[in-house]
Structures are given as C-alpha cells and as structure tokens.
Amino acid sequence: MENQNRPKLSLKATPKKTAPKKRSKNRVKTAASGQKKHTPGNPAASADSRLIAFNILDAILKRQQMLEAAFASSDGFKALDGRDKGLVRLIVASCLRRHGQLSALLKPMISEQTAAPVQLVLKIGMTQLLFSDLSQHAATDTAVELVKKIGFERQSGLVNAVLRRVIREKDMLLAKTDICDNLPLEIKQRWQQNWGAEKTAKIAALMVQTPPLDITAASDSDTLAKKLDGTALNKTTIRCRFDGDIRNMPEYESGIWWVQDAAAALPVQLMGNVSGKNIWDLCAAPGGKTAQLIANGANVTAIDKEAVRMDRLRSNLRRLNMTANLKVADILDNSFEPTAKTGDIDIILLDAPCSATGTIRRRPDILVRDERPDLASLQDIQLQMLKKTLSWVKPDGQVFYATCSLEPEEGEEVIRIILHYNLAKLIPFTPDELGIFASSLAPEGWARILPDCLTDACLDSPEAALGNDGFFIARLAPIAA
Numbered sequence: 001m002e003n004q005n006r007p008k009l010s011l012k013a014t015p016k017k018t019a020p021k022k023r024s025k026n027r028v029k030t031a032a033s034g035q036k037k038h039t040p041g042n043p044a045a046s047a048d049s050r051l052i053a054f055n056i057l058d059a060i061l062k063r064q065q066m067l068e069a070a071f072a073s074s075d076g077f078k079a080l081d082g083r084d085k086g087l088v089r090l091i092v093a094s095c096l097r098r099h100g101q102l103s104a105l106l107k108p109m110i111s112e113q114t115a116a117p118v119q120l121v122l123k124i125g126m127t128q129l130l131f132s133d134l135s136q137h138a139a140t141d142t143a144v145e146l147v148k149k150i151g152f153e154r155q156s157g158l159v160n161a162v163l164r165r166v167i168r169e170k171d172m173l174l175a176k177t178d179i180c181d182n183l184p185l186e187i188k189q190r191w192q193q194n195w196g197a198e199k200t201a202k203i204a205a206l207m208v209q210t211p212p213l214d215i216t217a218a219s220d221s222d223t224l225a226k227k228l229d230g231t232a233l234n235k236t237t238i239r240c241r242f243d244g245d246i247r248n249m250p251e252y253e254s255g256i257w258w259v260q261d262a263a264a265a266l267p268v269q270l271m272g273n274v275s276g277k278n279i280w281d282l283c284a285a286p287g288g289k290t291a292q293l294i295a296n297g298a299n300v301t302a303i304d305k306e307a308v309r310m311d312r313l314r315s316n317l318r319r320l321n322m323t324a325n326l327k328v329a330d331i332l333d334n335s336f337e338p339t340a341k342t343g344d345i346d347i348i349l350l351d352a353p354c355s356a357t358g359t360i361r362r363r364p365d366i367l368v369r370d371e372r373p374d375l376a377s378l379q380d381i382q383l384q385m386l387k388k389t390l391s392w393v394k395p396d397g398q399v400f401y402a403t404c405s406l407e408p409e410e411g412e413e414v415i416r417i418i419l420h421y422n423l424a425k426l427i428p429f430t431p432d433e434l435g436i437f438a439s440s441l442a443p444e445g446w447a448r449i450l451p452d453c454l455t456d457a458c459l460d461s462p463e464a465a466l467g468n469d470g471f472f473i474a475r476l477a478p479i480a481a
C-alpha cells in the first residue's frame with residue numbers, strides 16, 4: 001500500500017557462482033537540488049540520475065539503509081521528474097536484485113585494491129549492460145562520467161575498459177553466472193534444504209524480475225480491472241502493467257483501490273464474510289489488510305507499535321475515505337491491555353513481524369544486509385504475540401496468523417509449537433477458500449505460499465507467470481482454558 005514510481009524500462013530475466021560482497025567506502029555528495037528537467041536526450045539529466053542512483057545504493061550497501069528510507073532521504077531523488085525517478089528506481093532495484101551476480105562477474109575483472117565506489121560505478125554500468133534494454137553507449141558513457149564526478153577521475157579508463165569488455169563478452173559472462181548467486185549463502189542453503197534446489201532456482205529467477213503492480217479493489221474487481229487496463233486475478237486482486245506514478249492511475253483520487261500483492265490480500269479473503277464483525281488487526285501498518293477489512297464491512301481496530309508507520313496507515317485510509325479505531329501500541333508490552341470489550345473480538349489478524357523473505361523482489365535491500373535477522377528471536381516474538389491474541393479473541397472466535405516469510409521457523413514451526421502445547425486448534429483451509437492459491441494448501445491445513453504459487457496455478461495466464469509474494473497463513477481457534 002504505497003505510492004510508487006514504476007520504471008518504464010524493461011529488465012531481462014537471465015541465466016549462472018558466489019563472490020564476497022564489496023562495500024563502498026565513500027559517501028559522495030549528490031548534485032541533488034535544482035535537478036534539470038528531464039527531456040529525452042538530455043544527457044545531464046541522465047548523468048544526474050546515475051549519481052543519485054549511486055548515492056542511494058551507497059546508502060543501502062554501506063550504511064545499510066532500508067530501500068524506501070534511502071529513496072525518501074534522497075533530496076536528489078525527490079527533485080527528479082517522474083521519468084527519471086523511474087530510471088533511478090530501476091537501476092537501484094536491479095543492482096540490488098543482481099548484486100550477487102554482479103559481484104561474481106566483476107571480481108576477476110578488477111584488482112582487489114579497486115576502490116569500493118569505483119566498483120559500485122562498475123556494477124551500476126553492468127546492471128544496465130547485462131540486465132536492461134538501456135543503450136550500451138549511454139550505460140558506458142554515464143559510468144565514465146559518474147566515476148569522474150565522485151572524485152575517481154583517474155579510474156575512468158578502468159571503468160571504460162571493463163564496461164567495453166562486458167559488452168563484448170556479454171553472452172559468455174551471463175552463461176558463467178547463476179541466478180542463485182543473488183541469494184545470500186545462508187538464504188540459498190536454507191531454501192535449498194527446505195524447498196529443494198529446483199524450487200529455489202525458480203524462486204530466485206522470479207525475485208530478479210520487476211514485480212507486477214497488484215491492486216486490491218474495494219469492490220468488484222472486474223469493473224475496475226477494465227478501467228485500470230489490468231487483469232482481475234480473482235474478485236479482489238487486479239494485476240496491472242502500469243508504469244509510472246500510481247497517483248496518475250485511473251480512480252486514484254476516488255479511493256476505490258490500493259496497492260497490495262495478490263498473496264497479501266489472501267488472509268482477509270480467507271475470513272469470509274466479515275460484515276459487522278469486530279476485528280482486531282494487530283501489526284497493522286501500513287494498512288493494506290486494514291483497508292480490505294473495512295471495505296468488507298468489518299468494525300476494525302488497527303494497532304501497530306510504530307507511530308510513523310501508523311501515520312502512513314492513517315493517510316492511506318484518508319485517501320480511501322475509510323475510518324477505523326487506530327492505536328499506536330506495543331502489543332507485547334505488559335501494560336497493553338485490550339479494551340474491556342475483549343470478549344467481543346470475533347477475529348484477530350496477526351500479521352506478525354518477520355524476516356520478510358517472501359517480499360525480497362519488492363525489497364531487494366534484504367539481499368545485501370550485513371546482518372541476517374535472527375529467526376529464533378523472531379519466532380520467540382511471534383509465539384508471544386500469538387499466545388496473547390489467542391487469549392484476547394472471544395471463545396468462539398478465530399485468529400489468523402500470517403507472515404510474509406519463506407522460512408518454516410516463522411510459519412509451520414510456530415503453529416506446530418502452538419498445537420503441540422494445545423494452545424489452539426487449527427481450522428484447516430479448503431482448496432475452494434484458497435482459490436487461485438489452492439496449490440498452497442499443506443496437508444496440515446495451513447497455506448504455504450511460495451513465490452511461484454500463481455505460476456503453477458494459472459498456466460494459461462501470462463499475468464500469473466509474474467508470481468506472487470511469499471506468505472504463510474494459518475487459521476486458529478482458541479481452546480477454552
């Protein structure tokens with residue numbers, strides 16, 4: 001649920017080994033404010049775009065900033081027009097998605113002493129040459145110009161030589177790298193162990209693609225799909241191929257749709273008819289599922305501990321002309337008590353904090369984190385939250401537990417522990433309820449949604465080939481104490 005500037009440029013899927021990540025050392029001043037208006041063929045605007053992309057990537061790789069925070073704190077980015085914003089987003093996201101492959105390819109072409117900022121310039125150039133339809137000349141020329149701008153003028157010959165070699169040896173280089181190189185070793189090994197080598201390669205191939213723009217319709221997706229020139233995947237989700245600023249899409253102002261991945265829309269769909277029900281949406285921000293619950297007629301209380309994220313939720317609901325009872329609170333804090341109306345809560349949605357590995361294609365900065373989230377600590381938090389919610393929902397109510405994670409530690413294991421200690425009973429989903437995600441139904445009755453779920457489900461739809469975010473969802477009922 002966000003504002004996005006989507007690139008008008010296509011990225012190619014590709015083919016094949018692992019090298020250590022290099023971190024850039026110097027933050028370089030951006031030619032930020034007062035950006036020239038982009039006109040096609042305005043080389044100055046393009047060169048500035050590369051510098052802005054460089055600085056954003058540097059903030060993510062070196063200072064470990066989150067992707068959206070890095071865009072939000074870049075004055076240079078904010079000053080760009082829509083088209084250049086799209087180009088910068090494309091270069092940054094692609095460079096992060098392909099960072100493992102880029103590092104592996106670059107390593108034998110340079111010396112170990114090559115400064116980190118120069119390596120980053122090379123990766124930006126290689127991203128464009130190997131994984132985009134952008135002009136080869138523009139990619140090389142702007143890289144040479146960029147390395148001069150960041151103060152490494154004497155390395156311009158090296159940049160030129162390496163990128164010309166990349167142009168010459170493109171096919172051979174691509175054949176040398178493996179799509180799974182983009183996954184950090186720990187993630188790659190874990191997924192190969194949990195999901196198998198073939199599935200891991202399929203997931204890795206989906207994660208380097210620019211994800212589709214999925215829209216949740218407040219009502220009747222078929223009619224809205226026509227207006228948005230998209231494909232209704234089911235009654236809730238419309239898959240669009242819109243490029244550009246979503247605020248320019250039809251009906252943006254009327255607030256009858258919002259951005260949400262098809263899989264993220266599933267937990268609320270699985271609740272069935274929620275009209276008139278009292279529902280607590282815990283861990284609610286930025287509010288995609290809150291909006292869906294309100295649109296379906298529920299009385300919603302939305303809670304999240306992050307005030308800034310709740311501000312986003314508030315402004316998202318404002319655009320959608322929706323209201324809910326909003327609280328900023330830490331649900332694990334001992335002083336947090338659900339209101340006296342606890343016994344009235346029909347359903348609780350616990351969209352728990354997690355490693356978010358199911359959303360890597362939308363948040364490729366996850367791939368270049370120096371530190372990996374501690375799954376054991378996250379599982380501990382998830383279990384604490386789930387135990388509390390089971391005590392808050394009314395005796396004949398339900399708790400929907402969801403995580404956008406591909407790690408069984410944050411899905412299957414959590415539910416197995418809850419069931420093992422007899423803290424709840426599982427209400428299995430049916431294939432009918434899961435609809436286009438029916439293949440995610442596990443024998444145990446929960447939904448394990450891998451990113452290729454839709455590609456398996458609807459082979460006749462080219463839209464489905466773009467996959468979906470990874471998710472885990474289980475439906476629980478409390479057991480009387």
Ligand SMILES: C[S@@+](CC[C@H](N)C(=O)[O-])C[C@H]1O[C@@H](n2cnc3c(N)ncnc32)[C@H](O)[C@@H]1O
Nearest residue numbers: 283284285286287288289304305306330331351
């Ligand atoms: C996966 S995101 C939620 C996404 C959201 N449900 C949606 O659909 O837009 C997890 C959220 O949990 C919140 N969170 C983490 N720990 C929390 C806690 N102890 N109490 C309340 N919220 C928490 C985070 O601030 C974050 O917004």
